[in-house]
Amino acid sequence: MNIKKTEAAIEAILFTMGESVEAEKIAAAIDHDVDTTVKIIHNMMDKYEAEDRGIKIIELDKSFQLCTKQEFYDNLIKVCSQPRKYTLSDAALETLSIIAYKQPITKLEIEKIRGVNSDRAVNKLIELELAKEVGRLDAPGRPMLFGTTEEFLRTFGVQSIDELPVISEDMIEQYKEEAEYEVASEIKSSDDGEQLTLNI
Template sequence: MNYKAAIEAILFTMGESVELGRIADAIQLNEKETKKLLDELIKEYRSSSNIGMNIIELDGAYQMCTKPQMYEYLIRIAKQPKKRVLTDVLLETLSIIAYKQPVTKAEIEKIRGVSSEHAVSKLVEYNLVQELGRLDAPGRPLLFGTTEEFLRSFGVSSIDELPVLSPVQVEEFKQEAEEEMHVKLDV
């Protein structure tokens, strides 16, 4: 059996990410062998300029997608490319969710200092953020976190790959904020 062809068919047909275990079950191989085949396919797709597709890994799941350089051809055939606009407010809110997840709207609003209802709703609409459940606290507020679409959009395999601020950068931001507010921040 051509396992690589089977994996390609699965990923193409599903159209969304598929967990390693599900792929392994479908082709009736163990996860280690399946992962090896997936790694080979990823390498083959990336190294070939004759293939307009890629296979990407997203937090232990795999998805087939088009290569970024194919976008110009896709927009010619698509009626209207989906172009999301992430305003400063949305980016700020998304950053808080990405780094603090799981997080409630109240926690987001405490950090931002203003209502975040619209921003969170828009991020959910864009499928960059999702409800993860409810906090076991009075009122049982919703918890929010990032989605696979977030990982895809920002080119990372997991949230562990997000950039980390150094203590020096944190101190610089703190000093800038103190100067702007003319107060001493105790963080």
């Protein structure tokens, strides 16, 4: 199979699957070793960019996916349903940051860092497919371990968690302070609501 047919085969695989495909599986499908396959795909990625096409190939932790470029979002929503969008609360974003940098991590460890209960934040991240259960800790009670997902990589535009910027201990302390402030604000709001009810 010549290089053009090989690239066409890879393009067909990625288009048909519609989600990320591991490099090993692509290599097996085109009868090449993994290193050669990755080089071919990287070359395709460069071609897509040079030709200013509406699609691109992204790399996600040893997997590849064919997708549309973000600059054509306005054109796409005119012919299809609006893609899912979401806004993360400060609590969810802090929790996601902790999971990303400390994974695999238990909910108890997350709460020790934040200083507050994090059930709601963790559940929201799982609902949005930004975090997932990745196993269980070999300890009494076998608590769940959480980590990030491919959706997390896509959302934040990185190929793997190794590309995340370095975070300092000061930032972790800041997260804890913000979490404590968040809880204090919720308690105050709750107290104000109760007082208002009594006055009525």
